[in-house]
Amino acid sequence: MKRFRVLALAMAVTLLLGTTSAFACTAVYVGKNVSADGSTILARSEDQGTGAYNKMFLVVDRVENVPGRTIDDVQGFSYPLPATTYKYTMVPDTPGEGDGPYMGACTNEYGLSLTGTVSASPSAEVEKVDPFVEGGLREAVLTGIVAATCKTPKEGVEKLASIIEKYGSEEGNIIMLADQKEAWIFEVYSGHLWAAQKMPADKVAVFGNQFMIGTVDPADTENFMYQKDLFKTADENKWTKLVDGKVHLAATFGEPREDYSNMRTWMGHKLLAPATVGEYKTDTLYPLFYDPAKKVSALEVMDVLRNRYEGTKYDASLPGNEALRVIGVERQSQIHVIQVKDNYPKEISALQWLAFGNAEHSVFLPNFSGITDTYKAYKVDGEDYDPNGAYWKFKRICTLAEQNRSFYGQGVKDYWNFYEENLYNDMKSAEQKMIKLYAEDPAKAEKYVxxxxxxxxxxxxKDADHLYDNLLFFVMDRFGRTAEKLGGPFVPEIALRDAATAKGYNIKWTGSKDPIVLTNGSSTYSFTIGSDTCNVTKAGKASEVKLTFAPVEKNGTTYIPLDLAMTL
Known part of the structure; x- marks a missing residue:
């Protein structure tokens, strides 16, 4: 993510992070041949220097034949747009933050998806020879420029390269681009030096804030592109580092590996291909691409972006590990997982999963890329807390949950995981309907999505509001209690109809004083509002189960304990 331009803020972040860099963001790539459903996956967490950082989700409309427009950055950079620009979605900062739009993740009407950026730094020697250009291209606008003007990933790489060579870059960045045919990674090493690599369809990648393109063959122009003097400049300045006889770009141009970024890169490798990576070592140049142990789903990518080194000696919950820079950091603002699918129509080529707040205790919600507008809560502007805004609705739950991850947070994670898995299954039928509608009339498909x-x-x-109220009451009710009187951890309320539908149960209820009966084949659950017992029959065996709390009715909706819903 971004460098901070305001000195006071930069100083505050330095104090917060100690000696580590103020850079942020972690990225994930999954090639179509190794994803669970054949989609190309681009994903990234956008992390900030402060936890309260409002984000929005918007559609930028296509503009036909209006010359003279520009995309402008706050530090003076201005890029002239063509008369016609393309429709695209974006996840921008609220303008009041004052550091530019930061479009973040974009999908456009021609089937191009991209995410940017993961910030990275060159070595001091590289930056001295080819310094960054003040007033040059920044992360703040680059994704918007590409989405508005390019139709393919390769065209996007060429566009970024031409801008950097003309205007210079103000910062080091890594961008990923994909469509239904191919995917590319683009690295900006300094003011004018860059390289790009075609990403293999049979590999995965996870990386933190460090350059990652490894050994390259300069003659392989099918899979690599680079600034014309890239290798010459490295040789002349004695930067060139070889691995197995080939130039290793990350080692040649990047800063030395450090735990802040490299540990995240290692952890991603350990999660997706555990047998091929050993114990963590700071100086190791972990590979950018590798074979996963099994095919990877979008749900698994979401969990990678939530990871806090669980299951390792670096687990952030263990004493002494509090200062480690994990993947699922509390300073996340928006996290996206973009699935580019070959069987979708090009104009609606992607399914984007978007989470606001912290991935650990938030939920990824799906959006097909052909949408023509976004829900009103995604448009709420402003830097101050506003409960009408989607960002604040989800972020405030994260803030409460992370006060005590085991006592408050686990219930929130369980709730959203249940929610997410149901949406994931729902999208399988929704995509089929979208494809069918598009074949009949593209306008019908756009309206549908x-x-x-x-x-x-x-x-x-609405569900987030209810979960927040539910959790806030639980936290307040236990505030000041002695340990022996705290009772069990937080178990959320979940709407009965949502739980039953998700698990395939029919609901029978004749009145408020009668039992509510859920039936699915030979399995039945019978319970009454206000009573904390439930009669269960499965495979002909009946039993009485004690509930965490009695089902309740609130504003016309019946709620049951989440742990009951998870057993259905």
Whole structure:
């Protein structure tokens, strides 16, 4: 993510992070041949220097034949746009933050998806010879320029290269781009030096804030592109580092490996291909691409972006590890997982999963890339807390949950995991309907995916409000209690109808004083509002189960304990 331009803020972040860099963001790539559903996956967490950092989700409309427009950055950079620009989605900062738009993750009408950026630094020697250019291209606008003007990943690489060579870059960045045909990674090493690599369809990658392109063959122009003097400049300045007889770009141009970034790169490798990576070593040049142990789903990518080194000696919950820079850091603002699918129509080529707040205790909500508008809560502007805004609705839950991860947070994680898995399954039928509608009339498909986005977002925001109220009451009710009187950890309320539908149960209820009966084949659950017992029959065997709390009715909705829903 971004460098901080305001000195006072930079000093505050330095104090917060100690000696580590103020850079942020972790990226994940999954090639289509090794993903669970054949989609190319681009994913990234956007992390800030402060936890309260409002984000929005917007659609930028296509503009036909209006010359003279520009995309402008706050530090003076201005890029002239063509008369016609393309429709795209973006996840920008609120303008009041004052550091530029930061479009973040974009999908456009021609089937191009991209995410940017993961910030990275060159070695001091590289920056001295080819310093960054003040007033040059920054992360703040680069994704928007590409989404508005390019139709393919390779065209996006060429566009970025031409801008950097003309205007210079103000910072080191890594960008990933994909469509239904191919995917590319683009690295900006200094003011004018860059390289790009075609990403293999049979590999995965996870990396923190460090350059990652490894050994290259300069003659392989099918899979690599680079600034024309890249290798010459390295040789002349004696930077060139060889691995197995080939130039290793990350080692040649990047700063030395450090735990802040390299540990995240290692952890991603350990999660997706544990047998091929050993114990963590700071100086190791972990490979950018490798074979996963098994095919990887979008849900698993979401969990990678939540990871806090669980299951290792670096687990952030263990004493002494509090200062480690984990993947699922509390300073996340928006996290996205973009699935580019070959069987979708090009204009609706991607399914983007977007989470606001911290991935650890938030939820990824799906959006097809053909949407023409976004839900009102995603448009709420401003730097101050506003409970009407989607970012604040989800972030405030994270803030409470992370006060005590085991006592408060686990219930929140369970709730959103249940929610996410159901949405993931729902999208399998939704995508088939979208494809069928598109074949009949593209306008029908656009309306369908836009309406679906509105419905999912509206419901999720309402459910988030209920979960927040539920958790806040639980926290307040236990505040000041002695340990022996705390009782069990937080178990959220979940709407009965949502739970039953997700698990395939039919609901029978004739009145408020009668039992509510859930039936799915030979399995039945019978319980009554206000009573904390439930009669269960499975495979002909009946039993009485004690519930965490009695089902309740609130504002016309019946709620049951989440742990009951998870057993259905």
């Amino acid at each position: 836009t309406d679906l986005h509105m419905q999912i977002a509206e419901k999720a925001c």
